[in-house]
Amino acid sequence: MARPYDLPSMTALVCFEAAARNVSFRDAAAELNVTPAAVSHQIKGLEDDLGTALFRRQHRGVDLTETGAYLFVALQRGLEEISDAVREVRPRGDALDVVVQATTAMSAFWLTPQITAFWKVRPEIVVSQMVSDTPSRNAHADLSIHYGPIPEGAEGYDELFHDQIIAVSAPGFAQAHKITCAKDLLNAPLIHVLNEETDWTDWAEWLGHFGLGAPTGRRIVVNNHMIALQMAKDGAGAVLAWTGLTGPLLDSGDLMAVVPDRMPSPHAFHLRTHARATTQAKAFRDWLVGKRQQSPSTRTTASRKNP
Numbered sequence: 689m690a691r692p693y694d695l696p697s698m699t700a701l702v703c704f705e706a707a708a709r710n711v712s713f714r715d716a717a718a719e720l721n722v723t724p725a726a727v728s729h730q731i732k733g734l735e736d737d738l739g740t741a742l743f744r745r746q747h748r749g750v751d752l753t754e755t756g757a758y759l760f761v762a763l764q765r766g767l768e769e770i771s772d773a774v775r776e777v778r779p780r781g782d783a784l785d786v787v788v789q790a791t792t793a794m795s796a797f798w799l800t801p802q803i804t805a806f807w808k809v810r811p812e813i814v815v816s817q818m819v820s821d822t823p824s825r826n827a828h829a830d831l832s833i834h835y836g837p838i839p840e841g842a843e844g845y846d847e848l849f850h851d852q853i854i855a856v857s858a859p860g861f862a863q864a865h866k867i868t869c870a871k872d873l874l875n876a877p878l879i880h881v882l883n884e885e886t887d888w889t890d891w892a893e894w895l896g897h898f899g900l901g902a903p904t905g906r907r908i909v910v911n912n913h914m915i916a917l918q919m920a921k922d923g924a925g926a927v928l929a930w931t932g933l934t935g936p937l938l939d940s941g942d943l944m945a946v947v948p949d950r951m952p953s954p955h956a957f958h959l960r961t962h963a964r965a966t967t968q969a970k971a972f973r974d975w976l977v978g979k980r981q982q983s984p985s986t987r988t989t990a991s992r993k994n995p
Contacts, residue, residue, distance in 0.1 A: 830969035851932035877925035
């Protein structure tokens with residue numbers, strides 16, 4: 689009997705997910721306890737099967753293509769569903785993983801490096817992630833990260849960082865479209881992120897901050913911030929970026945500020961502690977919030993008293 693679905697091998701998908709999440713074949717291999725060549729072989733087979741490239745191989749490493757980013761988000765969503773099912777059928781013990789829910793961009797560019805640093809000081813606590821860019825049922829999470837205003841009367845929220853919003857693009861984009869100031873962005877190709885899970889500040893609000901009207905140029909709409917950043921890196925358009933979230937892309941030169949204008953973010957990124965949070969989860973929360981408060985480049989203050 690034919691299968692009701694057509695999927696590549698699970699080994700190839702697992703290798704791809706690890707490589708995409710780490711943005712590194714070598715780090716994925718270390719995580720999976722295989723050789724980098726084995727990871728590369730599985731991903732090459734997956735690309736041949738799909739008939740498209742999922743990564744760009746560069747001298748300094750690898751980078752997701754737009755198709756790769758799309759597949760990564762879809763795969764993360766499927767793994768989240770599987771993870772939810774496993775948690776439903778397995779009794780929860782206080783010694784199990786700490787589960788943190790975050791968007792794909794937050795996971796890739798900010799949370800994963802923080803978890804890696806935490807493991808170096810508390811290796812006995814395993815922190816896993818529930819990555820989703822769709823409206824989530826975070827009842828299975830101990831902690832979750834949110835951008836936007838704190839719900840009225842809510843408790844258990846700590847501010848992680850409150851940064852600035854800038855317009856970014858691939859190198860050469862501003863010159864190609866003759867952009868020298870914020871006003872020039874009104875007619876430029878812009879990437880818009882519309883997502884029910886995260887109330888991202890949009891172009892109309894950002895341009896309005898500088899006394900300008902709504903943009904009228906080519907409009908590209910996606911529902912995932914990571915894919916939006918990838919499209920910007922590919923030169924499709926300019927996109928809004930939060931300096932505390934996308935710093936690695938700016939530092940590497942993959943993205944650059946299109947204009948010098950900066951808007952203070954109207955909202956902060958917050959860490960929410962859920963009622964089910966374990967002792968281990970609260971230890972990670974305290975470390976994460978404490979580390980951010982000690983950072984000289986980030987303003988962090990407690991927004992609500994935690995339990």
